[in-house]
Amino acid sequence: MDDLSHRPLSFRHQAHSHCVDCSLSPICLPVAIDAEDLHKLDAIIQRSRPLHRGDHLYRENMPFEGIYAVRSGALKVYTTTDSGEEQVTGFYLPGEVVGMDGIHTDTHMSSAVALETTSVCEIPFLQLQDLSHAIPSLQSHFFKLMSKEIQTNQLLMLLLSKKTAESRIASLLLSLAERYKRRRLSESSFRLPMSRSDIGNYLGLAVETVSRIFTRFQTQNVLLVEGKEITVLDKDALCRISMGHEESLPPRCSQHGT
Amino acid sequence: MDDLSHRPLSFRHQAHSHCVDCSLSPICLPVAIDAEDLHKLDAIIQRSRPLHRGDHLYRENMPFEGIYAVRSGALKVYTTTDSGEEQVTGFYLPGEVVGMDGIHTDTHMSSAVALETTSVCEIPFLQLQDLSHAIPSLQSHFFKLMSKEIQTNQLLMLLLSKKTAESRIASLLLSLAERYKRRRLSESSFRLPMSRSDIGNYLGLAVETVSRIFTRFQTQNVLLVEGKEITVLDKDALCRISMGHEESLPPRCSQHGT
């Protein structure tokens, strides 16, 4: 079984890191790709050694080479404003794909940094494009993936433009909970990979405001906050808050676990 | 010359509305497509009669059929929040492509409404996908187009999350000016197709705030405001305001006309 000679030469990486074996494949790029085509995708993917906290996956203005699927850990993506400050544009968790904003300029328009020890699969873009050409379902899936990214950003804009600090934070927490759930992890109890200051930056709030709101949620028995460990005590309340008014109709996101 | 018999039957529309003749083609989808392939794209494009102010191009939850390139006029795209309010997610001007957020669900996730008399080219998505498969440069271009949309949204998030009301509005005006310039129209004097309330909704500000800021900009001799007619008197100031502090280093967006 350890005889790798039947595998193409391009398989340079550890035996355990193939898409077929990856627990994330149901939510990652391999979705909607036939088993027989999967090895073609697998073959172009580069697995490199993990990044440590603070290591950059890519930086603004670096040539764009490919997109990255997060395998473990978490990434923070940010741009630098003209005045030199950092502006966080997103957090990426395992199974999510990052770097698609660089496609149209051949240059990364943002930087991606590891928030904790993080490993990624790099998918060189030229090869992905060729492969998409060969496998229509991959082309189609990739269009969808980008479309989803567009929509995610639109939802975020919605979040940012209309809501109060409380609802922004509630929305972020619900989004994270949803993403943990997707990975079959607890949606009610998880660890925030990012700092309060990253959250504030992302949501357009001062750090102090973020901190105060966590405290407030704790006081209201909506959350249990222990540093970065968060336990959602009252998801319904969080939903209500995220949607606008605390006292409003039961929200549609309220089907909390059985 | 009026003999159309040499043309494929699929050319059902007016003779004047072909990509080859369209003044927008240098900034629209036809960019980066060989002349010889252009007619293939042209052949799948549906041109319909113009929408009037208030007409919807598509609505949330309607089946997704294709994307649309704006030919003239202006569109407002919005979603409806759980609590029923409208949230504007973008404005689309001639040469811009709208509807890409619906690709991944086969359903429109937002609604698009005409802000004034507007004509669009519909590009049925299945056919575009097939065509992308046949014309690699189109696939590539479309990836880029989506990537650009992602980045535009990221920039907007940046705008929404960090800045003050003044800088949000300054940024919007600069963005519009840039887009008019791209179409070889005046970048210093133009008509806003949207209402103050749309602007406020889009930028996450109360209508009154928008109105006050227009007045303030006028008082400061940054703008001349006559209802929806805007004249930019001091682009440098607008740039400075959009970037953060009024008193800051000369911004990089300050190369105003010759």
Place this chain on the structure above:
DNA sequence: CGACTACTTGAAATATTTCAAAGTGAGTGG
């Protein structure tokens, strides 16, 4: 243990929203 960085908390300053009202303008029907 000490130095750091991240986080929390309070109080004053500020920006924005909300409420209320009045002004403008385009389109309609008398």
Place this chain on the structure above:
DNA sequence: CCACTCACTTTGAAATATTTCAAGTAGTCG
């Protein structure tokens, strides 16, 4: 053609949310 209406815009003043400034408290890593 005028008067009327409706929707949009502007303005003011009070209410509110958030930021900023200023300490102070935890953790964490060497």
